[in-house]
Amino acid sequence: MNEVRLTFDGTDIAAMEGQSLAAALTGAGHRKFRVTAQGKHRGVFCGMGVCQDCLVTVDGTSNRRACMTKAVDGMAVETQPAFPEPGPDTGLPETPRARVLTPDVLVIGGGAGGLSATIAARRAGAEVVTLDERVVEGGQYYKQSADGSLLDAQQAEGAALVESARASGAEIIDDVEIWGAFDGPLVLAEHERAALIVRPRTVIVATGAYERPVIVPGWTLPGVMTTGAAQTLWRSYRTLPGRRVVVCGSGPLNMQVALELANGGAEIALVAEAAASPFRHPLRGAWLSICGPALAWKGLAMLRDLRRRQVPVRNGLRLAAVEQVEGGLSATFRRRDGGTRVAYADALCMNAGFEPQNEILRLLGARMTYDPAAGHLRCDRSETLETSVPGIFAVGDCAGLGGAPAACVEGRIAGRSAAARSGHGDGYDLFADQRALRRHRRFQNALWQLHDVSPVPVGGLPADTILCRCEEVTLGDALAGYAVTPGHLGTLKRATRVGMGRCQGRYCGPATARLIAEHTGEILTDRSFFAPRVPIKPVAINAILAAEKALRGST
Numbered sequence: 314m315n316e317v318r319l320t321f322d323g324t325d326i327a328a329m330e331g332q333s334l335a336a337a338l339t340g341a342g343h344r345k346f347r348v349t350a351q352g353k354h355r356g357v358f359c360g361m362g363v364c365q366d367c368l369v370t371v372d373g374t375s376n377r378r379a380c381m382t383k384a385v386d387g388m389a390v391e392t393q394p395a396f397p398e399p400g401p402d403t404g405l406p407e408t409p410r411a412r413v414l415t416p417d418v419l420v421i422g423g424g425a426g427g428l429s430a431t432i433a434a435r436r437a438g439a440e441v442v443t444l445d446e447r448v449v450e451g452g453q454y455y456k457q458s459a460d461g462s463l464l465d466a467q468q469a470e471g472a473a474l475v476e477s478a479r480a481s482g483a484e485i486i487d488d489v490e491i492w493g494a495f496d497g498p499l500v501l502a503e504h505e506r507a508a509l510i511v512r513p514r515t516v517i518v519a520t521g522a523y524e525r526p527v528i529v530p531g532w533t534l535p536g537v538m539t540t541g542a543a544q545t546l547w548r549s550y551r552t553l554p555g556r557r558v559v560v561c562g563s564g565p566l567n568m569q570v571a572l573e574l575a576n577g578g579a580e581i582a583l584v585a586e587a588a589a590s591p592f593r594h595p596l597r598g599a600w601l602s603i604c605g606p607a608l609a610w611k612g613l614a615m616l617r618d619l620r621r622r623q624v625p626v627r628n629g630l631r632l633a634a635v636e637q638v639e640g641g642l643s644a645t646f647r648r649r650d651g652g653t654r655v656a657y658a659d660a661l662c663m664n665a666g667f668e669p670q671n672e673i674l675r676l677l678g679a680r681m682t683y684d685p686a687a688g689h690l691r692c693d694r695s696e697t698l699e700t701s702v703p704g705i706f707a708v709g710d711c712a713g714l715g716g717a718p719a720a721c722v723e724g725r726i727a728g729r730s731a732a733a734r735s736g737h738g739d740g741y742d743l744f745a746d747q748r749a750l751r752r753h754r755r756f757q758n759a760l761w762q763l764h765d766v767s768p769v770p771v772g773g774l775p776a777d778t779i780l781c782r783c784e785e786v787t788l789g790d791a792l793a794g795y796a797v798t799p800g801h802l803g804t805l806k807r808a809t810r811v812g813m814g815r816c817q818g819r820y821c822g823p824a825t826a827r828l829i830a831e832h833t834g835e836i837l838t839d840r841s842f843f844a845p846r847v848p849i850k851p852v853a854i855n856a857i858l859a860a861e862k863a864l865r866g867s868t
């Protein structure tokens with residue numbers, strides 16, 4: 314990779330071509346990217362374009378997500394102030410550009426499930442368009458490196474899948490921001506500052522999931538990020554999130570990333586797993602190894618390698634608070650016996666499970682059911698993975714957490730089924746894939762029995778804990794708002810602005826729904842969460858105008 318040079322707040326920085334700005338700035342030791350309305354700094358948090366906390370000003374244009382923007386030679390990057398000056402009024406182009414696509418099958422998402430669906434639908438003879446938000450396909454599981462190098466078997470498997478999807482004849486469009494989905498189906502997006510209008514015959518939604526954070530005092534501090542964000546920095550851009558790292562929450566991703574970062578040269582100060590040691594549940598462990606012997610062995614090998622690297626893995630520790638201290642962060646954990654443990658680091662990674670990224674499915678009217686065991690919504694689907702809306706299919710974690718191997722099988726099933734719905738059947742027998750899917754699901758169920766991603770009651774947190782990162786609404790604000798306007802999540806949103814920021818409540822929404830349930834004693838249902846609103850992601854107004862103009866012209 315070639316070296317590029319850019320500036321951050323006037324300081325010269327060297328980066329590698331293809332690196333994200335987030336990686337370039339983190340590699341140069343910068344963690345503070347934007348300033349909030351209350352004067353607090355924010356930095357990389359999700360690493361996948363969801364939280365909008367990594368906003369920077371690039372060459373005078375504000376609101377650029379550092380995690381989704383490539384570093385280019387000569388760029389002038391600046392910390393984004395709370396209220397950026399409006400840029401020069403260049404006016405709107407006379408004829409904003411719009412491109413209209415009408416494929417048989419539209420696949421939304423270029424991860425494990427989306428790419429598998431793309432290949433399957435093409436094999437059946439359907440015309441396929443696949444839209445992906447990232448600049449390189451592969452999704453969260455197969456994260457590809459910007460320089461094309463392969464870190465391990467997982468990345469190699471992803472590279473093969475990407476290659477095969479590209480060779481399938483589908484039109485794959487990367488770096489696309491989807492901002493609306495409507496009956497029809499009609500999907501509206503922005504790509505290279507132009508509007509994309511897609512009117513497909515069928516849609517396969519494979520938008521994956523985002524990570525469930527551990528909401529505690531200090532979870533918004535620069536240097537605190539999701540485990541997936543740290544993994545993206547390392548796997549995609551070979552940039553460590555910090556020299557000394559703490560990883561916490563629950564689930565196998567935390568172990569995997571701790572090992573990857575340790576192998577990459579980071580000092581892992583602590584891996585704090587909320588669940589008790591898996592060796593305390595021999596029957597569950599045995600069942601896991603029966604459900605998926607290869608994956609269970611991989612997990613054991615990971616624990617062995619962590620031990621060999623002398624990474625301290627401790628079970629039964631829950632994060633209680635994070636503070637900024639001289640030289641980094643101090644993380645306080647609560648032990649099951651009531652004691653505490655403190656760890657110091659310059660980066661803290663958290664993952665306490667996943668939340669399905671289901672906004673597009675919900676906008677399209679797909680019926681959802683609340684799954685109390687997983688603590689999130691699951692999309693109701695038929696055997697062929699069609700949702701309650703004819704012609705709309707859901708694949709992978711966006712329909713409810715199932716893991717990447719299951720997403721690949723689901724992609725194959727949905728790809729063939731969607732192609733058949735648009736008249737491109739190839740006599741595909743679902744039987745073998747459906748059997749494989751049942752096996753993967755059994756493994757996932759067994760795996761999560763060994764972890765603890767049950768949400769901690771929000772009401773027990775200190776009142777000044779930030780609940781809504783974007784609007785800086787604290788738990789105390791939310792409770793005060795609820796006292797004035799008791800009722801539904803929607804009323805609380807209007808009273809306090811919780812969930813009304815740029816991330817559209819993706820991080821605070823589930824926690825706020827739980828808070829209300831804790832207060833009312835009501836059981837969570839599919840109606841307990843924020844309704845998705847268009848635009849589901851921030852989008853240039855020009856793209857909306859272009860779409861509107863093109864749609865008016867076509868009616």
Ligand code: FES
Nearest residue numbers: 360362364365380
């Ligand atoms: S870190 Fe860039 S949007 Fe979340």
